[in-house]
Amino acid sequence: MTALCQLDLAHPIVNGSGTFDAIAARRAFGEALLDDFPFAAFVSKTITVHPRAGNPPPRLWETPAGMINSIGLPNKGLERYLAEDLPQLAELPVPLVTNVMGSTAAEIATLLEALDDRDEIAAVELNVSCPNITTGLDIGADPAELSAVLREVRGRTAKPLIVKLTPNTADVAAVAEAAEASGADAVSLINTLRAFAPDPGRPGEPWLGGGTGGLSGPAIRAVALAQVAAVACRVSIPVVGMGGVQTGQHAAQFLEAGATLVGVGTESFRDPAAGARISRELHDLFAKSGAIDRSTAPNV
């Protein structure tokens, strides 16, 4: 048993936000998805106050050992998420974490308040990888900026609040400290690294419809391990670590770096059941080595 912010979880493997659509997967794979659900908690894709269509295609570019995406956070908006998606997500056999993003403190407050009285939601994850349109600064790129926003919105929900940090900042540990000091119950990292894919047919021009994108996959695992370790030794709240995890061995490395939970993202694209496999591999690894006894694995 693993725990995060009073949530009891069957194992330490969760999905990275935006890398697994449980409603779509149920259409593709049927009820078998629920029988062997690959994650100990399900993190929704990012929900915004208003609907977003997402970026124009092309949205993907494969790299050595990874991919760049420029999806643009398409979602139905808060109202339709609550009305249409939440009832379906509530049928999943694991706790639900709803990921939200706002471009002002007021928008974030609206989102947190709207989710607060929904019992189906166990925790909220706040995506701060976006500009604050009031100040022009990336909310998650600067400790003071993040503090100011969090202090304004933290009281709007009694649910556990996980702050999903951006790796595209000078000192991610300082931002994590600011998150903890301003009311975050946990932090998760890393999000994708800002990246560019040149169009092979148009020198200097972007391939991706959104211009730049975010790099994910095993290409970023070493960066992720460094950032998770840097954050974990500076905060006392739990850390959800992710970035290029493909095996139970990789997940163990994140736990050893100080993570409490481990997110699987891009690997689920290659194998929809990757989360379940990684969880089994991690279990077997602990059973074999005894290095980290699962019964005493880092709990909070």
Next chain:
Amino acid sequence: MTAPFGRRRLEIAENREVGAYRVMRAPDPDGPAPAPGQFYMLAAADRWGGGEEERPFLPRAFSVLRATAAGLEFMIEDVGPGTRRLCELRPGDGLWVTGPLGIGFTGPGVGRTALLCGGGVGIAPLAIWQDALLATGKEAPALVGFRDASHAEGAALLQAVQIATDDGSAGHHGLVTELLAAALAADPRRVVYTCGPPAMLEAVRAICADLAVPALLALESAMACGFGACFGCVVSAADGSYIRICLDGPVVDAERLMEIPAH
């Protein structure tokens, strides 16, 4: 038909040359029979994303060419690192598959007959669909376009074909859409089933729209996952929204679409 959850490892039983293409066959004893037009995500079990600097990394989406008791068949053209690796596979090699995925073709209904129109490797989903139509006693003539005679050997995978080639080395010298326009002029009471490169699909869509002939397009896109998770494979719908080709396609009614983009 929903897919078994997760990818499964199959073994290549045959890799044969058909003109400029390879046709791979892999028995899939535990998988459900696919509907014509459905697709699978494929990746070689070895040397696929194994090295730090190695592409391919993501699986590749392929419409199923045929599905019989002998296995699933896929038609592959070597055009990049993923297709090259798949073309290299030999009997006994492992193949990861996830599928069948997506929505396939639906029949022409009352008062219309099927007309198939394919370009290049896009003829693959039309083969399994033609089999299904012929098996129920329906007619299903096929118009197929290729760049040259070597690629046009792929036409042997279908029946009742009329061929066009870009260079005139086999069949009609010109575009398959010219054959389509002539066929629809002769008999517009058709439903056109089509798959091919984007420019061809756009031409088919426009011709059918002008003549008010229904068209079902099997769309292709780069995909990271194939099951709705990545949101990478979207195409613009007529209502201004984006639809996921993997989940709401790959077979989409032309009426739902705006102009087909070039890539």
